[in-house]
Amino acid sequence: MxxxxxxxxxLVDVEYPSDPAEIVARELESRGVEVPDDWHVAYGERHVDAPAGAEVPLPAHVAHALDSRGVEAADNVVRHAVVAAFDPDVTRRDxxxxxxxxxxxxxxVGLLSNCAxxxxxxxxxxxxGLRGEFDAVTTSIGCGWRKPHPKAFEAAAKALGVAPASLVHVGDDPETDGGVEAVGGRFVDVTETPLDALAAQLEAEL
Structure with missing residues (x-):
């Protein structure tokens, strides 16, 4: 297992921007990028023709959104703007x-997170305070696939050196985290099994 x-x-709670398009626009403008007037519309459009379930890195999406309005910006500028826009306060859950x-x-033990x-x-x-606690960290931006796509769980299993069917995935969203069941693994919902009861439950089922 x-x-x-x-x-x-x-594992953590974060404060997400209520208007991510606006926050990204501010960071772009602070770096000398001329943001188009209809930026919110451009930000909300699909610009990268990716397969279903594939992750599109947010800097790539932003760069294509700007390009769709005739605005040129260096890749490193866009990347820095996106990274700065999503810099949340983090609280580790009890x-x-x-x-x-x-x-x-x-x-x-591994981490598998959707994050663009x-x-x-x-x-x-x-x-x-969780750095170094995992044998492997797999992210959608790193492996190219978002949960619940089977390839996301397969990537996490490969990083841990195990078969996908041996995975027990712990998460809070049955629609995304529950995708582990498609590869033969098991989903544990933390809204039903609290973190402080997880280890005892898994040990009892061995």
């Missing part, structure tokens, strides 16, 4: 660290 954890909403450490006694923003997951782990 190997256990993977979702990050946002499962029992999160203990849950990760306790289940590690039963097998490899570069640097956000490692930054969040540092701020939450």
């Amino acid at each position: 190997a256990v993977t954890f979702d990050l946002f909403g499962t 029992g999160a660290l203990e849950a990760v450490r306790d289940v590690s006694d039963q097998g490899p 923003v570069p640097e956000l997951v490692p930054k969040t782990l540092i701020r939450a």
Whole structure:
């Protein structure tokens, strides 16, 4: 058995921007990029023809949105703007660290997080005091696929050196995190099984 954890909403709580398009626009403008008047419309449009379930990195989306309005911006400028726009306060949830450490006694432990923003997951782990607690960290921006796509769970399993069917994935969203069941794994919903009860439950089922 190997256990993977979702990050946002499962191990940590973060404050998301209420208007991400506006926050990104401000960061672009502060870097000398002329943001189009209909930016909110452009930001909300689909610009990258990616397969269903594939992750489109947010800097790529932003760059294409600008290009669709005839605005040129260097890739590094767009990336820095996006990273700066998503720089949230992070609160580690009660029992999160203990849950990760306790289940590690039963097998490899990984993180599997949907995240389209570069640097956000490692930054969040540092701020939450969770850096270095996982045998492998898999993100959608890193592997190219978002949960619930099977390839996201397959990537996490490969990083841990186990078969996908051996995964127990712990998360808060049955629609995304529950996708582990499509590869033969098991989903544990933290809204039903609290983090402080997780290790004991898994041990009892071995």
